[in-house]
Amino acid sequence: AGLPGRGVAATGDALEPNSYEDITSYNNFYEFGTDKGDPVKYAGALTTEPWSVEIDGMVERPGRYDFADIMAQMTVEERIYRLRCVEAWSMVVPWQGFELADLLNWVGVRPEAKYVAFETLYRPEEMRAQRRGGGIDWPYREGLRLDEAMHPLTIMATGLYGKPMPNQNGAPIRLVVPWKYGFKSIKSVVKITLTDSEPETTWNMLQPSEYGFYANVNPNVDHPRWSQARERVVGGGLFASKQPTLMFNGYEDDVAALYEGMDLERFY
Amino acid sequence: MRAVAAFNRAVRLVPPHIIYAAGFLHIAWLFWxxxxxxxxPEPINALERALGETGLKFIIAGLAVTPLLRLARVNLMRFRRALGLTAFLYISVHLLVWLVLDIGLWSEIWADIVKRPYITVGMAGFILLVPLAVTSTDGAMRRMGVAAWRRLHRLVYLxxxxxxxxxxxxxxTWALEPLVYLGAILTLLALRAGRLVSRGRGNAGDSRIRTDSFPG
Structure with missing residues (x-):
């Protein structure tokens, strides 16, 4: 399956990707520190070979899958997506990756599965902020409803700008869900679990009143501490003004049907 | 003690205006x-943060002047006005960057001030500093009278x-750095609290070092 260039199709106008420099030097990856510059400084300590992803729970063929074996099965394509952080900044990233649906279909999803839970690597000797705790109950956890996970826009990304995924961006394999706030797109994934109950997610555990399970980009529902109506485009310099945030980050036509009938103020 | 005396003598040769000059140059350099x-890649937030943090550092430096004199006999009293006004400069530019470069929409600015507690708190802090900056001159102190001036300038604690x-x-999340700033400020205030209490009981006479007409 493939919907190449969804970044274009979703908005009708071509997206101008941020520079490789911007994308790889301004990151949130709390395992390496809370400052935007920490990941590029400290993620070099992470070893990504060998790497495997454990896929378990309600699947036909559970197991520990070697990264190379997964890649041999998947068709990698480029997807130019907007990335909107919950902190009200945004970028455009040319990812390489494959649809999560392809991976899930390959291992076989059992009919009783309703959600997909993800975990980031826990390796404090290489991820310096995990040694200090920092108030987060490691490992970092995220989750999607199964229909969100199977949506053709949802990818597992393994590179950007035609290069292997840089460590600070979540090497070697990370989730990208372009219509949700960036924190949903969990990095350096080591575990994927199919389950029938809504999984716990890190930011929701930390601050449930500010970060919901869904975390869909929505200009009409403010973060309690700041407005989500507009966003600062990274790389615009000192005098660039903010731009309006789009419903579902510009992917409304593709994904609004997933949430039909849901009160998005309640399920934020 | 001799080292302290030598330090105090040396520091008397340094004109306080150097602090203003350093502040202006540093702010210009940050914009550059x-x-x-x-x-x-996202300079506005970085600029806001650098200005705000440096402003807090100058506030802390200003609050440290009196305890340094009392506890270590290090006399930096002649720099205190420059420290306070430079803090005010940084915090004013911090606020301006937020108003003009960050938010930019007047409708959103007011909504943010009343709706977002961290902005309400920050604005309240800034507003408290305005009368202190306005009355920072020798003339203002004379006109107000020293006692009233000292009372007013205790607003800096809040x-x-x-x-x-x-x-x-x-x-x-609970980041360490902001807590370090808060801890430093609370420590500097705690060093004064005991004295304020004893002064309240009428023991002002046992102050061994006069701090001239400046507030504790």
């Missing part, structure tokens, strides 16, 4: 860095706490 990529709380409230 922001414009030329030195503050990273402004400092509000500034640090504002910083703590911005983070998504």
């Amino acid at each position: 860095q922001g414009q030329t990529g030195g503050l990273g 402004a400092a706490v509000l500034g640090a709380v504002h910083f703590v409230m911005i983070g998504k």
